[in-house]
Amino acid sequence: MPASAAQLPLGIGLKDTATFDNFFPAKNALVYETLRNGREQYVYIWGGTGTGKTHLLQAMCHAATSAGDYPLYLPLANLHELSPEILDGLEKQDLIVLDDIHFISSEPEWETRLFHLYNRAREAGTRLVVSSSMPPTGLHLGLPDLVSRLSWGPVFQLEALSDEEKCAALQFRAVRRGLELNDEVASYLLKRCPRDTESLFNLLDRLDQASLSAQRRLTIPFIRTLLD
Numbered sequence: 001m002p003a004s005a006a007q008l009p010l011g012i013g014l015k016d017t018a019t020f021d022n023f024f025p026a027k028n029a030l031v032y033e034t035l036r037n038g039r040e041q042y043v044y045i046w047g048g049t050g051t052g053k054t055h056l057l058q059a060m061c062h063a064a065t066s067a068g069d070y071p072l073y074l075p076l077a078n079l080h081e082l083s084p085e086i087l088d089g090l091e092k093q094d095l096i097v098l099d100d101i102h103f104i105s106s107e108p109e110w111e112t113r114l115f116h117l118y119n120r121a122r123e124a125g126t127r128l129v130v131s132s133s134m135p136p137t138g139l140h141l142g143l144p145d146l147v148s149r150l151s152w153g154p155v156f157q158l159e160a161l162s163d164e165e166k167c168a169a170l171q172f173r174a175v176r177r178g179l180e181l182n183d184e185v186a187s188y189l190l191k192r193c194p195r196d197t198e199s200l201f202n203l204l205d206r207l208d209q210a211s212l213s214a215q216r217r218l219t220i221p222f223i224r225t226l227l228d
Contacts, residue, residue, distance in 0.1 A: 014073060018058035022176060024161075024169035028052065031156035035060055038095075038127065042118075042153030046132045050196035051158035053131040057097045060129060069094035076103045084109040091120040098130040101150075102139055111143040118149040161197060166190055170200055174218075177208050181218055188220050192227060 025032040031045055035056050045053055057073060064071035072093040074086070077100045084107075090096050096117070104110035121128045132139065135157070136150040161169060167186040174181035181204075193203055207218055207226065216222045 012073065012075065014058045014061055015055075018055045019062050020056075020059045022173065023052060023055055023059060024165070024172045026161055026165045026169070027159050028156075031158060032056070034154060034156070035129070036063070038063070040153050041122075041125070041127050043129045044132070044136060044150050044153065044155045045129070045158055046135050046155070047158030048133065048160060050198050051160050052197070053158060054099055056158075057099050057129060057131055060095065061097055064095045071095035071097060073097045073099070075099040076101055079103040079107065079110070084113045087113040087117045090117060091124040091126045093126060096121065096126060096128045098128075100132065101130045102132045102134055105139050105141060108142055111141055111146050115143055115146040115149060118146075118152070122152075163190055163195075166195070166197060166200060169197065170204060173201060173204055174208075177204075179204075179208060179211065179218055185218055185220055185223065188223065 020032070020036050023032060028051075031043075034040060034043060035045075036059075038060070045056065047053055054075070061071040061073045070093050072090060072095065074082075074090075074097065076082070076098060087110075098114075101114070104114060118128065120126075130150065135155060136147050139147070139150075141147055167183065167190060170186045170189060171181050171183075189200065189203065193200060207223065210216075210226055211218055211222075214222070
């Protein structure tokens with residue numbers, strides 16, 4: 001394994017469920033296929049909370065590992081727990097995945113090191129994929145040349161799912177777990193619970209465990225007892 005992986009702090013891992021096969025693309029089919037085929041050296045994806053950015057980035061890492069490559073996933077949400085030097089030497093990986101890079105805004109040392117990482121990755125032929133809550137031009141970076149680097153490859157906006165698509169996504173996830181989740185039950189969950197997809201999928205995890213433990217189907221009366 002490339003030596004740069006040893007620089008990662010403990011506690012950074014991938015969710016087992018964050019795979020391409022477990023992602024419901026809906027209107028985000030183009031970015032889904034682009035990341036899945038892995039042909040682009042650079043990709044920038046952006047979108048709001050719950051649009052699936054982290055899921056897709058981690059799915060890339062799972063796929064790369066299965067293919068025998070060495071990916072590296074680095075979430076930047078807790079930027080101040082990390083040192084900018086962590087970006088040095090990452091081009092030795094086969095795939096670099098940086099989540100939530102908007103947190104480096106107004107951090108000159110981070111911006112400079114990410115700029116140089118892009119240059120080294122280009123020379124090494126290393127794939128570099130990043131996510132953010134906004135497009136490159138909206139990051140308000142102090143280093144203009146970094147904005148141009150972030151746009152070297154395709155830039156995709158992930159769109160949030162509609163209510164109908166959220167119901168379909170819940171049913172899609174349920175089927176993969178061997179659960180039956182009809183339209184009525186899916187609509188009930190959407191009305192009674194937080195509407196962001198992360199909360200809905202976490203709830204589905206809880207319902208799956210409760211259903212298995214009680215040996216009960218996912219009906220509205222059963223779910224009501226769990227939620228109440």
